[in-house]
Amino acid sequence: MNQYVTGAVIKELREKYHLTQAELAERLNVSDKTVSKWETAKGYPDISLLESIAKIFDISVTELISGNAVSNGNVSANMMRSKFYVCPVCGNSIHSMGEAVIQCHGLILTPCQDEETDENHMIFIERVEDEYYIRIEHDMTKQHYISFIAALSSDRIQMVKLYPEGNAEARVKINGVRKILFYCNRDGLFSIKPVKGIDDRRTSYDDTKERRELEEVAKMLFK
Numbered sequence: 358m359n360q361y362v363t364g365a366v367i368k369e370l371r372e373k374y375h376l377t378q379a380e381l382a383e384r385l386n387v388s389d390k391t392v393s394k395w396e397t398a399k400g401y402p403d404i405s406l407l408e409s410i411a412k413i414f415d416i417s418v419t420e421l422i423s424g425n426a427v428s429n430g431n432v433s434a435n436m437m438r439s440k441f442y443v444c445p446v447c448g449n450s451i452h453s454m455g456e457a458v459i460q461c462h463g464l465i466l467t468p469c470q471d472e473e474t475d476e477n478h479m480i481f482i483e484r485v486e487d488e489y490y491i492r493i494e495h496d497m498t499k500q501h502y503i504s505f506i507a508a509l510s511s512d513r514i515q516m517v518k519l520y521p522e523g524n525a526e527a528r529v530k531i532n533g534v535r536k537i538l539f540y541c542n543r544d545g546l547f548s549i550k551p552v553k554g555i556d557d558r559r560t561s562y563d564d565t566k567e568r569r570e571l572e573e574v575a576k577m578l579f580k
């Protein structure tokens with residue numbers, strides 16, 4: 358976290374709000390030269406001005422100082438906009454219904470961007486009664502492993518913590534699940550829409566008996 362508001366943050370916010378240096382200066386009762394000085398790192402705004410600056414940009418003083426402005430609408434409106442934050446130092450995994458400024462081990466965490474599953478992170482999803490049985494084909498060593506699986510629906514999240522030496526699998530209630538995500542400690546966050554995993558038999562994501570048998574044969578051949 359920054360120790361104090363930086364010129365770059367002021368400039369970014371000013372431009373976002375389409376204000377000129379002179380306009381911002383006028384609203385703060387300082388000269389436009391002063392604003393220019395802040396933005397070129399030749400001086401800092403006096404502490405008595407921080408509250409006014411934050412107010413103009415509709416953020417909190419903490420956000421102004423940290424340089425992380427959060428603009429969430431009604432975050433409780435849709436769980437599908439969930440964000441995941443993972444600390445690279447300790448692996449702490451945090452779920453948030455919208456963006457947040459989250460710190461762990463002195464680092465400001467950025468929300469993980471989920472990517473489509475790839476050939477090194479294949480997911481197999483099977484319906485078992487009212488549950489999805491989810492399995493990820495991946496190492497589970499201390500160095501490289503899947504650390505959690507999460508299933509998102511519009512009103513809930515089911516998050517299962519996984520451990521190295523365990524299996525990369527989880528069971529979740531199907532009820533309303535629209536997105537399944539999992540996190541690899543080295544390669545980041547992956548996601549899939551469960552319908553694709555189950556219904557698209559032509560892709561490699563299916564989990565038919567035949568395919569499993571083929572996988573077993575392949576394992577024996579290539580081990």
Ligand SMILES: [Fe+2]
Nearest residue numbers: 478541543544
């Ligand atoms: Fe990985």
